[in-house]
Amino acid sequence: MSSSLTPSDEEKSIEAVRSAEEKELPAESMEQSSDAVSMSENQNTEHDGSNPSKENDAAEPIVIDWAENDQANPKNWSKRHRWAVTLIMASITFISPAASSMVAPAAADIGRELHLSSDIELQLVVSVYLLGYTVGPLFLSPMSEIYGRKWIIQCANAVFLVFNLACGFAQTKSQLIAFRFLTGLGGSAPLSVGGGILGDIWTSHDRGRAMSIYSLGPVLGPSLGPIAAGFIASNTTWRWIFWAISILDGVVLVIAITLFQETYAPTILKQRANKLTKETGIKHISKYEDTSLSRKEIWTKNLIRPFKLLSTQPIIQFLTAYMAFIYGLLYLILTTFPKLWTEQYGESTSIGGLNYISVSVGYLLGGQLSSILVDRLYKRLEVKNGGVGRPEFRIPLMFLSSVVLPIGLFWYGWTAQAKTHWILPNIGAAIICFAGMISFGALQIYAVDTYGRYAASALAAIACIRSACGFGFPLFAPYLYNALGYGWGNSLLAFVGFGVGVPLPIVLWRYGAELRRRSPYAVEDRVD
Template identity: 40%
Template sequence: MPDSSTMPDLESQPEKPSTPIQSPGSSTTTVALLYPETDLAKGIVGWDSQDDPANPQNFAPTQKWILLALISSFTFISPLASSMFSPAISYMAAEFHVTNETLLSFSVTIFLLGYTFGPLVLAPLSEIYGRRIIFSSANWFFVVWQIGCALAPNLTSLIIFRLLAGIGGVGCVTLGAGVIADLFPIQQRGMATSIWALGPLVGPVVGPICGGFIGEEIGWRWVFWVLLIASGTVAALIELLNRETYAPVLIRWKTQKLSKDLNRTDLRSAYDLARGTTTVPPTVSQALSQGLRRPLILLVKSPIVLLLSTYMAVVYGLLYLFFTTITSVFEDTYGFSTGLAGLAYLGIGIGFFIGLTLIALSSDRIVKTLTARNGGSFQPEMRLPTMIFFSCLLPISFFWYGWSAKYHTHWIVPIIGMLPFGIGLIGIYMPIQTYVIDCYPAYAASANAALTALRSLLGALLPLAGPKLFDSLGLGWGNSLLGFIALAFVPVPIFFNRYGQRIRERYPVNLEGNGK
């Protein structure tokens, strides 16, 4: 067996060095190996060279951004479906003769419950069988269940179909982090993550705007027919243009081909050797058994991932609690139609775009600056300092929006009041998302699954408490309570920046699943 200690670090793949590295005690200059190379004499199969065009890290920039755009396009449609049905729910309730507010809310949030379970299966499978096939399968699973939702004969079947659609729809949300780690070096991930994250954050805001007009003009079932047309079209384009990006799977395929062509049974993938596994793909049951543990291991054994996931989940839950009152406030208090009430979500949406622009323009620059100050050594925690500022914006919106709506000020006032929350949420979401990609690039999909599962669980369940909360406390004090919760979490980013690196290094996590 070849000595794996001579292989490059496969867990992290930094950008290529621009200058050669002088070997200590040697008069010759060598270039550091960032990616494992083929050495048939030792039975190792890797890339043909550091500049091998088959390596996704070496794809042309245009090709990288096209692949990211494919992922991002579906990542917009799926979260769009999470909230698009919300404004049209009253029409469905009238048709099915349902008056239970909790059940009606559950028919909307059940989609996010699918987001909770889906990542735990899809992420590990993508790290064993490749991104492309899992991404494609999840997309078509989502598309098919839009038909079920559109033809649902009763509320029970609609809830079940939306749960199944959520399980498929989370594929793009889960695997996007993995594709970014596959394609982009550390210094470009801030911008790449910002583009990809447009969907999960903007989709739930655009959804009510579209769903309100569709439900009002042509009926609630057309919400799902429109989603079917849009998702089917994008899924077909992805099927034609997408390609595999996960390096260990690509090299495993290359190993199998070379073994057959050269009639050699001793060849092994460099990635599999580094992980202590073989080139033989595991069975589905073995894949699930091994892969399901990764997101759970991160949540249980990595305190920093658990803390960041919990913080993101709380913020995400506050977002969906925010959503529970917007439609009713602008219909009942301001006399908006269902379609116009959906436009009120633009307050948060515009905040998202402002926050996204700020993060996209600053994240990679800040990382480069801090890396230079640190003697050229990058630490994932360099993504987190901006969270301190953005966390202070979150509480503002709840007090502003809640009390202005309670006292019936002009309708533009509560809409503008939503802006700080939108900006702040992006400023929390993006650094955490990029941080886990930087920490676990080889298992970015599983790390993202841990984030997605926990935040989706709170996003699915917390809004169920919304109607009773605001019935008991009213818009003013109900939103103020949420504001005080957000205010209590303001010191959390300071804690992450001061102790994050220490906690991460003190509790390293083995995700290889090889028992070592």
């Protein structure tokens, strides 16, 4: 708890702040800090109803908050600065998923050299990467809410770079599978923490376009990666697939280290409070700090938060179910595409890889439509709601996409089964990806809007199950298509998609606000 200062104590505190300002701190930053301290003291006095002249609580810490128009607040950064951070995160989030599927076109070559004898082993080389995606968010996201986003993203990206490079030097299947898992572990950070970073720097009015661009990475990367990998595998060794993506990631890592700044408000305010304490000799704390908890308790509280969200929050459970299905579909299509085009249509590895363009086109069209409409619809619905924004205003696009997705699955499955002209299965795949991208983007923005400062933990909970489905779907895909063929196999998936996807936007639209009111983690309706 913060104290109410006596007039003499207040004069000492202000004098000390001014002294620190003259010595080291930038004038603008210290002025904002002083304003924030003053505001916090006034608020606390009004709240307590206490008389500063009758008590001396100088030993108690001074609580600081953002000053009005505080330029250290990431939401007040210039638009150019915020877009720079967004594009850095979009680049990292593109590279990591691209690495997950790039090995698919070269799976046969890898199998011959490293003696992978069964279809399960070949699929495992692709899918074990997503097992790292399943584990990583469970501790990386909570750590970003303890230590901040910057170092978690950069350290995890360095782990990705080292082990992805090591994959290119693997001499046994065990080494390759182990390195792929560790690469996925490091590569999971941008998918789980990245949404929280965008929530840190954008208000709900402007967040939709940024989130739509960021959300392209997890789906566009896996679809474009195999196109490049097909030509690499055809013209040189499969090992260059890993080395090429490592070179690209190294460039992005250098840019991120140079330009990326901390975005998490509690971490920035804590750093400011520590600096004020050091400079003034008077204890300052951030408004987000809970001084009653030990370091162990803070760790425990943050590490179990994703599990608590997943087990207690119906909104998270609904989002997880459908996003996991969409993500599983993505990897099912990506890992079975090479076999469809090389065996069913008799194309070479490099030419067959060009069919991934249809997947990319679908995601790009879905992402573009989503980025144009998501903020526009939000603002229009906000005006109709008396100027009060609601996370549920992100949902309307899903009424379209949840119906279009099963149509795409039927189209893709039965045209592939009948061996029609190659353009027809590609159109079906593009429809699937178009609808999946709209749903994926809308649900991701909805999660960030709903859980605010706990967005990273919310996305971690979703990413855990989502990635588990991305890991599992490709493993049963060969058995599904061998037993039912492309027609009935994809029809089964279409029925599941219809049964899960169509009710979801209806439930969230009608009951989302009530579910948020009952949650200790979710935000209320608000005016930005």
